[in-house]
Amino acid sequence: MRHKRNIPNRSFRVADQIQRDVAELVRELKDPRIGMITINAVEVTPDYAHATVLFSLLVGEVGQSELALNEAAGFLRNGLFKRLSIHTVPTLHFKFDQTTSRAAELSSLILQANATRAKED
Template sequence: MSSKSYPRSRRVAQQAQQVLSELIRRELRDPRLGMLTLTEVRMSKDLGYATVYYSVLGADPATAQEILTSAAGMLRGPLGRVLGIRHSPELRFVHDELIETGARLTALIRQAVDDDQARHVESSAEEIPPAEHPEPTPERRAAEDGLEPDGV
């Protein structure tokens, strides 16, 4: 793979995501974080800044933001050492709302489909009038016409 098709900043970002996940799991033992997932890390081209996108389950995103922002300085040193780069990147944490948005859109789509199906069932019931006279059988038709039914 050539470096132009896969820039160094992207390779370092993937490694930073793995390292930060482990550091946060090991070093930050704050129960207010809930289940934290790092969804993506984006590095600047000069590797001076890392934007870390995260999602939380079972915790308030604002509280998680405060905890992560205050821990950024503590995480920066070990991250730089493990990555083997001269200057550790400045960490910026951003709550990733993509998962919540996707779940909300899925629920809306499911609701729309259910409503459409219910509407279809209601309109089908309205189109078919209740049977005042049952559909005549072949035997009944033959008797009404004065003919003998088939097979007799």
Template sequence: MAREFHRADRVADAMRRELSQLIQREVRDPRLGMVNINDVEVSRDLASAKVFVTLVGEDDPAKIKTSMDVLNKAAGFLRSQLARAIQIRTIPRLQFRYDETSVRGQELSALIDKAVQSDRSHHDDEAGDNDGDDKE
């Protein structure tokens, strides 16, 4: 059976595509760097939307907060621009949120790599000890 797409899902997808272009072209605040829109969650009643973003190359919490403030202050402007681009009766209220999943994923990947490297070096040490025992 095919997956059923709800209207909120279709609206979220259209908003994600349109917002990525609008932020790049229309938001001209120098405090805002490169923004990736990871996901948009629209409520079932289409009244509000949470826009999850990451900031490319930004690790400083103060700059992240500043960028999020810029996006949230531009939410009304972006909503009006969305109304022109997407043909629906009402455009959901936008709430921008910083998405830490990619940062957390990179941290976990680094921990896994470190554990694998440690395991390899531990295994190599044991193999080296066994070689010496066989010669005696």
């Protein structure tokens, strides 16, 4: 039997599963530098060697949380080995996702612009 090279949406399914598992595993970390985080997305390279984990922060400092998560990446990857049934478990790279904070800034700017326009009219 030949191995099927292009399984449709496999990388999306793997990324989604990694996102769910990492979210659970992060809760087990006891590092006080890690604030209240949310795992927003996971981007996996085509060879499954690396995964960029995008997170947002509710409470805590971005730099400290990102550093602590990247230091714990080996522990989290080990946890993924036990949970995932894939040949290659990717090396994890944590990166702060600025989408949420940027959206809040833009929303604030729009509200200010509308308020200014309303005063002018």
